[in-house]
Amino acid sequence: MTSAAPILAVGSVAFDSVETPFGKAHEVLGGSAVYFSTSASYFAPVRVVGVVGDDFPPDALAFLDGRPVDLSGLVRKPGRTFRWVGRYGFDLNEATTLDTQLNVFADFKPELPEAFRDTPYVFLGNIDPDLQADVLDQVRSPRLVAADTMNFWISGKLDALRRVLARVDLLLINEAEARQLAGEANLVKAARAIRAMGPKILIVKRGEYGALMFHGEGVFAAPGYLLEAVFDPTGAGDTFAGGVLGFLAREGRLDEPTLRRAIVAGGVMASFNVEAFSLDRLKALAPGDISARYEAFRRLCSFEALG
Amino acid sequence: MTSAAPILAVGSVAFDSVETPFGKAHEVLGGSAVYFSTSASYFAPVRVVGVVGDDFPPDALAFLDGRPVDLSGLVRKPGRTFRWVGRYGFDLNEATTLDTQLNVFADFKPELPEAFRDTPYVFLGNIDPDLQADVLDQVRSPRLVAADTMNFWISGKLDALRRVLARVDLLLINEAEARQLAGEANLVKAARAIRAMGPKILIVKRGEYGALMFHGEGVFAAPGYLLEAVFDPTGAGDTFAGGVLGFLAREGRLDEPTLRRAIVAGGVMASFNVEAFSLDRLKALAPGDISARYEAFRRLCSFEALG
Numbered sequence: 377m378t379s380a381a382p383i384l385a386v387g388s389v390a391f392d393s394v395e396t397p398f399g400k401a402h403e404v405l406g407g408s409a410v411y412f413s414t415s416a417s418y419f420a421p422v423r424v425v426g427v428v429g430d431d432f433p434p435d436a437l438a439f440l441d442g443r444p445v446d447l448s449g450l451v452r453k454p455g456r457t458f459r460w461v462g463r464y465g466f467d468l469n470e471a472t473t474l475d476t477q478l479n480v481f482a483d484f485k486p487e488l489p490e491a492f493r494d495t496p497y498v499f500l501g502n503i504d505p506d507l508q509a510d511v512l513d514q515v516r517s518p519r520l521v522a523a524d525t526m527n528f529w530i531s532g533k534l535d536a537l538r539r540v541l542a543r544v545d546l547l548l549i550n551e552a553e554a555r556q557l558a559g560e561a562n563l564v565k566a567a568r569a570i571r572a573m574g575p576k577i578l579i580v581k582r583g584e585y586g587a588l589m590f591h592g593e594g595v596f597a598a599p600g601y602l603l604e605a606v607f608d609p610t611g612a613g614d615t616f617a618g619g620v621l622g623f624l625a626r627e628g629r630l631d632e633p634t635l636r637r638a639i640v641a642g643g644v645m646a647s648f649n650v651e652a653f654s655l656d657r658l659k660a661l662a663p664g665d666i667s668a669r670y671e672a673f674r675r676l677c678s679f680e681a682l683g
Numbered sequence: 684m685t686s687a688a689p690i691l692a693v694g695s696v697a698f699d700s701v702e703t704p705f706g707k708a709h710e711v712l713g714g715s716a717v718y719f720s721t722s723a724s725y726f727a728p729v730r731v732v733g734v735v736g737d738d739f740p741p742d743a744l745a746f747l748d749g750r751p752v753d754l755s756g757l758v759r760k761p762g763r764t765f766r767w768v769g770r771y772g773f774d775l776n777e778a779t780t781l782d783t784q785l786n787v788f789a790d791f792k793p794e795l796p797e798a799f800r801d802t803p804y805v806f807l808g809n810i811d812p813d814l815q816a817d818v819l820d821q822v823r824s825p826r827l828v829a830a831d832t833m834n835f836w837i838s839g840k841l842d843a844l845r846r847v848l849a850r851v852d853l854l855l856i857n858e859a860e861a862r863q864l865a866g867e868a869n870l871v872k873a874a875r876a877i878r879a880m881g882p883k884i885l886i887v888k889r890g891e892y893g894a895l896m897f898h899g900e901g902v903f904a905a906p907g908y909l910l911e912a913v914f915d916p917t918g919a920g921d922t923f924a925g926g927v928l929g930f931l932a933r934e935g936r937l938d939e940p941t942l943r944r945a946i947v948a949g950g951v952m953a954s955f956n957v958e959a960f961s962l963d964r965l966k967a968l969a970p971g972d973i974s975a976r977y978e979a980f981r982r983l984c985s986f987e988a989l990g
Contacts, residue, residue: 633987671989
């Protein structure tokens with residue numbers, strides 16, 4: 377852990393109200409920066425940039441005490457913290473947003489503390505692409521820039537998104553959004569089109585079906601984990617990204633075998649996250665949980681040569 | 684090949700008219716027994732039981748000459764051969780049936796030639812479960828009974844289907860149909876419920892996402908192959924089943940590693956089939972094509988230990 381390079385994480389800090397077929401959670405801690413940082417902190421130090429309102433309880437992030445998460449870039453502003461209200465049906469693959477209250481997030485202007493500007497790994501959470509660009513303007517020669525985005529920005533701010541993508545090394549995106557961004561139904565062709573926009577590494581998230589990585593000339597298909605009880609998929613994508621970036625920052629390499637292991641590490645973290653509401657499972661991982669689940673992923677999809 | 688045990692295949696022989704976003708095919712050869720047999724014949728001898736009309740051209744199956752496919756159980760009846768008309772949209776995952784003409788298939792009563800009754804491997808294609816049971820009544824102590832089914836029989840003939848399932852060792856079924864048959868959204872729980880109905884081995888087909896196998900205490904997730912040009916998914920499920928059963932009959936074992944390799948072999952065959960209309964690609968595989976594609980599946984999803 378001590379040798380892992382730090383990661384800068386920019387994104388939302390939120391209170392989520394979530395309803396799934398298995399229960400309800402009211403105004404529980406969430407947001408892309410929180411899920412990402414908690415997940416990544418099992419592998420590498422994280423520096424968080426974000427905003428909360430003056431209603432944000434001082435102890436809401438106390439579970440991060442003792443973990444390598446630097447919250448000095450998390451500013452408190454007058455007003456209410458970002459709220460999201462959503463519901464999932466039985467397939468748990470897509471949330472229906474019932475309400476979004478940006479609150480203090482509406483005027484969010486990421487400002488990096490001077491000590492954050494040389495962070496080698498950067499994760500741009502799913503926020504306005506113009507804000508993602510503002511963050512990149514403030515960091516000096518990062519080793520790896522990773523970003524997430526969504527259909528809202530693809531439809532509404534495509535030009536700004538394209539300008540950011542030209543500066544991004546690793547893009548994480550949902551399968552349907554990859555098709556939308558490329559304007560192409562076939563994933564192999566869509567991946568080629570997206571990578572021509574900038575990102576050398578493209579990770580396509582497929583929910584319960586796992587993830588694909590397009591890198592160099594090859595493709596990697598990581599399996600999804602099979603759980604008997606999936607409670608709440610909220611934050612799974614950011615938790616996945618936290619595992620991927622955390623692992624890469626820990627290893628300090630970007631070769632194909634390391635990238636593949638990083639994606640499985642991301643899947644491992646996401647598989648824990650969906651087992652409970654909010655960060656209840658993710659924040660309570662014991663030593664050995666991660667490596668045991670990683671080995672379970674290996675058993676899940678290993679097979680021998682044809683013979 | 685000479686040491687592989689034979690497989691009995693019962694199912695439809697059809698003329699399919701198919702429209703996909705990439706083209707059209709009019710009254711081309713199809714049917715579950717044809718796709719299955721052609722695929723399996725690359726691994727083991729196949730004995731086909733089915734029915735065609737007097738409009739069936741004598742040379743329609745000539746491409747099987749020289750392959751180990753015994754067509755002596757394929758009877759010719761007065762009337763027209765089974766016809767299916769369908770269309771696929773851009774996602775290619777589900778066909779819309781535009782027309783089904785059962786024709787001679789409406790009165791199909793499978794009758795096994797005496798020489799077929801001791802066939803050790805049996806594949807019951809997706810037909811009326813009462814007919815599947817008739818076939819089983821005619822075979823003597825098979826080593827492995829595999830079956831396919833669909834939503835039509837789950838909704839319409841559940842009791843008959845349950846009676847057959849009690850006699851089936853290996854069930855192949857689509858993901859949505861597995862959930863429907865079990866009345867359970869979670870796949871792990873659905874698999875447990877279905878296996879309690881009879882099949883010790885359950886293979887859940889997930890289209891472009893690959894397949895799952897539930898066997899013993901474990902689960903295996905096989906990846907789907909990524910193709911830049913998917914032309915026509917018609918017959919993919921039966922082609923997959925042909926690869927699975929063919930490989931098992933060739934190997935003569937049902938242990939976990941062999942079952943896993945068999946499922947990948949099935950995926951390999953299905954990945955070829957969707958590259959062209961009808962059996963155009965499947966029937967023209969060169970020596971080495973199958974092992975090369977199998978190795979491509981290995982490269983697609985291999986990753987190292989966490990370290």
